[in-house]
Amino acid sequence: MKDRFNRICIIGAGPAGSMSAYLLKKSGFDVVIVDKYSTPKRKVCGEYLCPSGVDLLNKQGLKFIVEDFRRVSGMKIVSPMGRSVLSFFPEGRIINYGASVNRSIFDQRLRDLGKNEGCKYIEGHAVTNIQQEGSSWIVILESGEKVLCDLVIGADGINSPTAQIFGHKELINTNRIALHVYIPLKDRKFYSRLGQMHITKDGSYVGLNPINENEINFSIVCSKEKLKHMSGREIINEAIRSSHILRSYFDEIDNETKISTAGSIKNKNSFIAGDGVAYVGDSAGFIDPLTGEGIYNSLQGAIFLNDALQKSPNNLGLKAYKEQKIKFFREKNILNNVFQLIIKTPFLCELVASFLIVRQKRADTFIGIIGNIYKPLEGIKKLLFQS
Ligand SMILES: Cc1cc2nc3c(=O)[nH]c(=O)nc-3n(C[C@H](O)[C@H](O)[C@H](O)COP(=O)(O)OP(=O)(O)OC[C@H]3O[C@@H](n4cnc5c(N)ncnc54)[C@H](O)[C@@H]3O)c2cc1C
Incomplete structure (x- = not known):
């Protein structure tokens, strides 16, 4: 692969792909982004952007993307036995509200960011194959069009055709x-x-x-x-x-x-990045939509990828991206697996609901962990030791 990546082809213009395209173009890369749909669809999604997602967009100077969507101020969680826990996002180091977005409008606004920055968008054509040619890649579209690049970024969602083409998608039991x-x-x-x-x-x-x-x-x-x-x-x-x-x-x-x-709400891809290929968003791994963080994770992943490639526009940058991504999401991934276990065990659900329902502060802290207002360990300590 090239010593320095100049031409980048991003496959998929969802939140992960469009955010990556926008940032990488601003960082000086030559970016082409391909999506199989000419306009974004309103896909199977809860369309809830968690507080950390709203905060991230604000910090990137992109407040306008969510400003006119209605705010979400908290969560009502109802246990299998009908215990109802009302919680409100606590004030912390970030914004204490999420947003109810319309994915087709939200994704289009993200696409427009990259377009306005000068990325080349090829819309309405699926990628069907990727071949290596010397130290470059040829990305082949169903129309027969070919895109030559030094770095392929798979941002094509949970079923990731890119990961399937490269053999990076791991088989997991998605029941x-x-x-x-x-x-x-x-x-x-x-x-x-x-x-x-x-x-x-x-x-x-x-x-x-x-x-x-x-x-x-x-x-x-x-x-x-x-x-x-x-x-x-x-x-x-x-x-x-x-x-x-x-x-x-x-x-x-x-x-x-x-x-x-x-049909599938889980994806595992341990490869993540290296050898002129990187994954961002759901294509890099997705556990379950339970905590409503997929969009935020996709946007945050794009920021990590751009930061790493800005410093080292080569495979060393990809290695740094992979390490950063794993480190950042490790605690939350463990916690989300614990949440999955609780959800599937009614007795544990009732136990957690009874614990939270006693004090409003507890319920708010719990939802603060889910909305990433608190880091998992910090939030759990607060939850267990708060008066
Ligand atoms: C039931 C459910 C509920 C959810 N609820 C929430 C929620 O409330 N909040 C939240 O934050 N997250 C939620 N998620 C997760 C969220 O939808 C995803 O994490 C998010 O969409 C990931 O963004 P992405 O850019 O990685 O992928 P996607 O949004 O899936 O975008 C992938 C893009 O790739 C394109 N593509 C695919 N194949 C090709 C190809 N061969 N060639 C070219 N383009 C291609 C697609 O057209 C698409 O535009 C939910 C998920 C599920 C399943």
């Missing part, structure tokens, strides 16, 4: 799926600026994000097995029926309601 719909509230009196997480007795969970008064983003993560016996509509309606809170908010959905499905 959970996500179903996603937009549902109106029965009555506007239920509208509030809190996100919601309803955990069910079978280890599934429902996430609610109030985009606006008429549109609640509703996603359910459950076992794949369920789809063998029930349709997506039946699964969603069962979740609504079996919770008195959800039942009071929503009518059951009819055949006309469009349901989107995400």
